[in-house]
Amino acid sequence: MENTKVKKSEDEWKKILTSEEYKVLRKKGTEPPFYGKYVHQTAEGTYVCAGCGNLLFSSEAKFDSGSGWPSFSAAVTSDAVVLKPDNSLFMKRTEVICAQCGGHLGHVFDDGPPSTGRRYCMNSVSLRFVEKK
Ligand code: FE
Numbered sequence: 001m002e003n004t005k006v007k008k009s010e011d012e013w014k015k016i017l018t019s020e021e022y023k024v025l026r027k028k029g030t031e032p033p034f035y036g037k038y039v040h041q042t043a044e045g046t047y048v049c050a051g052c053g054n055l056l057f058s059s060e061a062k063f064d065s066g067s068g069w070p071s072f073s074a075a076v077t078s079d080a081v082v083l084k085p086d087n088s089l090f091m092k093r094t095e096v097i098c099a100q101c102g103g104h105l106g107h108v109f110d111d112g113p114p115s116t117g118r119r120y121c122m123n124s125v126s127l128r129f130v131e132k133k
Pocket of ligand 1: 049050051052053054068098099101102115
C-alpha cells in the first residue's frame with residue numbers, strides 16, 4: 001500500500017495490534033461469521049479503523065444483512081476507503097482497505113439496500129466503535 005499515509009513496519013504493527021487484528025488488517029484474514037462484536041451493534045456512533053483511527057462508517061449506514069458480518073451501505077466519505085480488485089480464492093471480489101493505513105477491512109458487494117445498492121461487508125476486528133455522546 002504505497003500511497004497510504006500511515007506507514008509502519010510489520011514489527012511495529014505486531015506491537016500495536018492484537019494477533020486477531022493483525023491477521024485481518026495486515027494479512028487480509030476474515031473473522032468467522034456471527035463472531036465479531038459489531039455484528040448486532042445498533043447504537044448510534046461511528047466506526048473508525050482499528051489500525052489507525054481513520055473515520056470509516058456511521059451507524060446511520062449500518063444495516064442487518066444477515067451475513068454475520070457488520071454491514072454498511074456506504075462509507076462516511078468516498079475517500080475514507082480504497083477499493084481494490086481481489087481475485088483470490090477463485091472469486092472476483094472488491095477488497096475494501098483503509099485509505100489511511102492500507103489495512104484490510106473487508107469486501108464490498110452490489111447487493112446492498114436500495115439507497116446505494118452497496119454492501120460493505122466488514123470485519124469487526126478491523127473496526128472500533130465510537131459511541132455518540
Ligand atoms: Fe487505517
